[in-house]
Amino acid sequence: MRFEEPVLLYGAGREAFSTRQFLKSRQPELKVFVTVDSGAADIPEAEPIAAGDLPKAIADHRFGLIVKSPGVSRYKPIFDLARNAGIPITSNLNLWGSAYRHGRTVIAISGTKGKSTTATLTHLMLTHSGVDAGLAGNVGLAPLEIADKHPVVVFELSSYQTADMNFLPDIGAITNLYPEHVDWHGSVERYYADKLHLIDRDGGFAVALGRAARANAIVARAVRDHRRLLRELTEAEETAIKAATASSRLRGAHNLDNALLAAQIALAAGGALAGVVAGIGAFRPLPHRLEEHAVGALTIVNDSISTTPEATKAALAAYPGRRIALIAGGHEREQDYTELAGLLEQRGVTTLVTLPVTGPRLAEAARNLSPRMSVVEVADLEAGIRALADMRERFDTIILSPGAPSYNQFKNFEERGRRFVALSREMFGAGALDQNAE
Structure with missing residues (x-):
């Protein structure tokens, strides 16, 4: 080149x-x-x-x-x-394809949510099976940083990267598909097309689909030939994966789905069931994805990566039996919060704190559909944490799962997540509680 x-x-x-x-x-x-x-x-x-x-x-x-x-x-x-x-x-990815694609096994994983966890799990499962695999894309290294270091490469790819990806994977995987990133793509329809460009192409590569993707008619059409689909897991394999996930740090039904999809991919790419199980056990939650902190008697959950209502629903479902204070809202992408608002009380949310710009829409829907819940609209994250300090008896868990991007108030979701954890420690840590009690 x-x-x-x-x-x-x-x-x-x-x-x-x-x-x-x-x-x-x-x-x-x-x-x-x-x-x-x-x-x-x-x-x-x-x-x-x-x-x-x-x-x-x-x-x-x-x-x-x-x-x-x-x-x-x-x-x-x-x-x-x-x-x-x-x-x-x-793009960086396409330059990698031109320079290093030949002779390598490429696993490319995308989807609206769950792609980072699924890609990380797939990589762990392969390496614990003795496969020399690397991880690149939005997690791990940039494509050109991983270069030719491994014969197997697992790419976690955003819709920004799949939109013009000009080489084929050996296995292309889609976790799920919901409206997202409309401001970048220009429309929901274009977002879907750009995301599914990963698999909606001619070629003999294999395709793996997460549970939600399998139920999506748009994804089904993109598969084109269903003989591409990887084999289903056997009953024994599924049982072993479920048992390993139950004793791991993977929380929630959505993460079990991610583990099952990753296992399907890893087994097809040369992994062994023992390595799959070991990989699940080795998994550590990625930053800002159901990242837990014990602060005083509270569980603080930083799920700042959740930028869609569907992701927020999954986060809440991961904490059954809890009394939850949910902090949600952010940059406007015209997402529909009606279904989420109707599920809040069922998911144990006792207190909802909403942030601009989408917060007022979510607050209004929540008041209409979950009338017993306390709803507080605030101007920023710090004001939200301060409001919760005055309602401490209403919850045992605080979850930041915004269901919206961060751009209106933060540089990115990482900055938002770090700020949330720092503010929570300041307000609810042992020293703060002692001071409040005086």
Whole structure:
């Protein structure tokens, strides 16, 4: 692989940094530019081009290829301008495919929710089976960082990455499919098409589907030929996986579904049942995904990764028998909260704290459908935690499971989750409780 013209990196995150390292290792003399929509264009040995100057740079053909970061929507008009000028757009993932795909077994896992857990479990199951497998994508390493280090690669891929993925996996898996990321894709229909581009293609690769994906007609059409589907688990295999999951750190029915899907994939990719069971036992919850903290007498659950109502429902179902204070709400993506609001009391929620911008819609639905529950609308997360301190007797568990993205008040879900845990420790830790009792 050789680049005959300069390259533009659009975006300056982890993937862009690894792309720059890859380009330098291949062609040290190659000219590289970088453009960002916000923040610093802080990529070593890359000359910045302001976003407003791109149309002229494209017209002048200052570069011959654009490598787009996942967070930058492929539907930005500037990319149409580039294509019309004969400048192709690619990605870190597709560069990996061109450089390293040949001779490797590729497992690509996507879905609206559960893909990180499923990919992590699949990787653990394979490595505990003695398979030399690596983990990359949204968890583990960026694709070009993993390079050619392993003969088997498990990719966890977002819809941003599957949208223009130009090589085929050996196994493509979809956990589930719900509306999400409409602002990036432009419509729910386009989101579905971009997500399912992972499997909705010609080729003889195998397909694995999670329980929710199997029940989805849109996913079923994307499978095309159902002879692609991996074999079902045997009764003995399913029994062993359920027993291992019950004694593991995987909480909730949705995580059992993730474990069953991961096992199906791992067994098809050379894993053994003993390795599958060991992998489940070795699993540790990923940050911000039902991440538990004991704070005083309370259980604090950081589920900031939950950016859809469906994910919030799964989080609540993982804590049966608890008296729950739920903190929810965030960036507006026009999601429907009616079903979630109607389930809150059934799931043990005694107190609901809602955050802007979606909070008022959820609060209104909750008051109509769950009238016995206390509902408090607040301006920000700190105000929400303070409100809960005055209602301490109503709950034994606080769950941050927003059912919405974080962008209106936080840089990302990680920042939101860390802030939640810190505020909870400040307000409900032993020292705070002693102070409150004085």
